[in-house]
Amino acid sequence: MRILVTGGAGFIGSHLCERLLGQGHDVICLDNFFTGSKDNIIHLMDNHRFELIRHDIVEPILLEVDRIYNLACPASPVHYQYNPVKTVKTSVMGMINMLGMAKRVKARILQASTSEVYGDPQVHPQTEEYWGNVNPIGIRSCYDEGKRIAETLMMDYHRQNGVDIRIIRIFNTYGPRMAENDGRVVSNFILQALRNEDITVYGDGSQTRSFCYVDDLVEGMIRMMESDGFIGPVNLGNPVENTILEFAEKIITITKSRSKIVFKPLPQDDPKQRRPNISLATEKLNWQPLVDLADGLGRTAGYFAARLNKG
Numbered sequence: 423m424r425i426l427v428t429g430g431a432g433f434i435g436s437h438l439c440e441r442l443l444g445q446g447h448d449v450i451c452l453d454n455f456f457t458g459s460k461d462n463i464i465h466l467m468d469n470h471r472f473e474l475i476r477h478d479i480v481e482p483i484l485l486e487v488d489r490i491y492n493l494a495c496p497a498s499p500v501h502y503q504y505n506p507v508k509t510v511k512t513s514v515m516g517m518i519n520m521l522g523m524a525k526r527v528k529a530r531i532l533q534a535s536t537s538e539v540y541g542d543p544q545v546h547p548q549t550e551e552y553w554g555n556v557n558p559i560g561i562r563s564c565y566d567e568g569k570r571i572a573e574t575l576m577m578d579y580h581r582q583n584g585v586d587i588r589i590i591r592i593f594n595t596y597g598p599r600m601a602e603n604d605g606r607v608v609s610n611f612i613l614q615a616l617r618n619e620d621i622t623v624y625g626d627g628s629q630t631r632s633f634c635y636v637d638d639l640v641e642g643m644i645r646m647m648e649s650d651g652f653i654g655p656v657n658l659g660n661p662v663e664n665t666i667l668e669f670a671e672k673i674i675t676i677t678k679s680r681s682k683i684v685f686k687p688l689p690q691d692d693p694k695q696r697r698p699n700i701s702l703a704t705e706k707l708n709w710q711p712l713v714d715l716a717d718g719l720g721r722t723a724g725y726f727a728a729r730l731n732k733g
Contacts, residue, residue: 424448424486426529428479428520429493431458433599434534434592436466437636438491438643443469445644450485454478457496462599479516480508485523489647490531492520495569497536499562499689500605506564513568514575521579524586532588532647533576535655537696538566539591547663547697550591550655573655580653588646593659593698597636597718598725607631611670612719612726615679625688627667632697634660635713635721645707652706659698660711676716677723 425442429435430451435458442449443466451463452475466472477483479494495512496502502509517533524531540548541556556566579585596608604610614621642658664672670683703709 423488424450425489425491426450426452426485426487427491427493428452428516429458429495431455431460431463431474432493433462433597433601434595434636434639435491435493436462436599437597437640438493439463439466439472441640441644443471447471449473450475450487452477452479452483453494457498457501457601459601479519480511482519482522486527487523487529490520490524490529491534491643491647492517492531493534495534495565497565498601498604498606499565500603502565503561506561509564510568513565513572517572517575521575521585525579525583528586530586530588530647531576532590532643533572534643535573535589535591536565536569537591537593537657537659537698538562539570539573540693541566542693543695546695547661547699548657549699550657550702587653588649589654589656590643590646590658591655591698592639593657593696594631594633595636595639595659596633597722599636600722602726602729607666607669608633608719608722609726611673612677612723613730615673615677615681616723616727616730618680620684621670621674621681622686623666623670623683624686625666626685627670627683628665629688629694630663630665630696631669632660632663633669633715633718634658634711635718638711638713642703642707642709645709649707656703656706657698657700658703658709659700660715661698661700662715663697664715672716673719673723676719
């Protein structure tokens with residue numbers, strides 16, 4: 423098949439491109455390089471089935487493809503709050519452009535939505551039926567509400583125009599090729615630990631996250647795209663929950679760091695608990711994460727250590 427991956431030079435997108443090429447597909451990677459990096463896909467450039475287009479999905483584009491994975495959108499607070507209007511445009515106008523393409527060429531389209539649609543959840547763990555607790559005027563809403571509208575657009579194009587859609591809600595993902603300036607827990611903690619700097623924990627560290635290794639996520643994405651008639655939304659994440667403090671301690675152990683843990687105030691609207699209920703993914707896609715946290719963190723720390731040595 424000819425497969426378009428928007429945001430394909432990003433952390434998750436580059437792993438997805440790699441897997442799809444490995445399955446023998448022609449892959450078009452589309453990225454505006456706001457948060458993506460050529461370093462993530464440089465090893466794919468010699469593959470004659472791989473094509474790179476520098477483009478921003480806020481602007482229309484005409485392509486003939488069979489599948490569209492729409493991953494284009496800055497995903498860390500540091501990046502999506504840098505230009506919040508642009509973040510909303512990417513989720514809304516970008517989604518309209520991709521759905522328009524899917525409608526025109528009769529392609530199946532998968533939207534990479536997010537656990538952020540649940541906001542600071544009052545239901546734990548989060549199931550797909552939960553409508554969420556999102557602040558529509560907060561500093562995170564450019565991302566949270568943008569992704570919620572993207573889901574709305576997917577459903578409306580499906581109901582009104584019969585577009586073949588799939589919706590996944592991605593929970594915290596980590597692994598090699600995460601951006602160093604990402605500002606999120608895994609990259610922050612690992613880099614601080616490798617440099618033997620203080621590890622900054624926001625709040626008292628009792629807030630929880632559930633981290634899924636990128637290979638597991640990509641497997642779930644492909645299974646969802648090729649699922650028969652199941653459109654979602656479906657949670658893709660790891661249901662093993664850790665407090666942020668436990669997480670910092672694990673990373674210190676894995677990296678054999680001399681770092682100390684320091685505490686800072688919690689940012690506005692930061693979710694206190696985040697854990698997916700993945701029973702729907704298990705039932706419909708026969709999917710569950712396989713990579714153990716210690717193993718995944720070891721691989722990720724190895725990647726960052728190599729980057730630091732190069733730099």
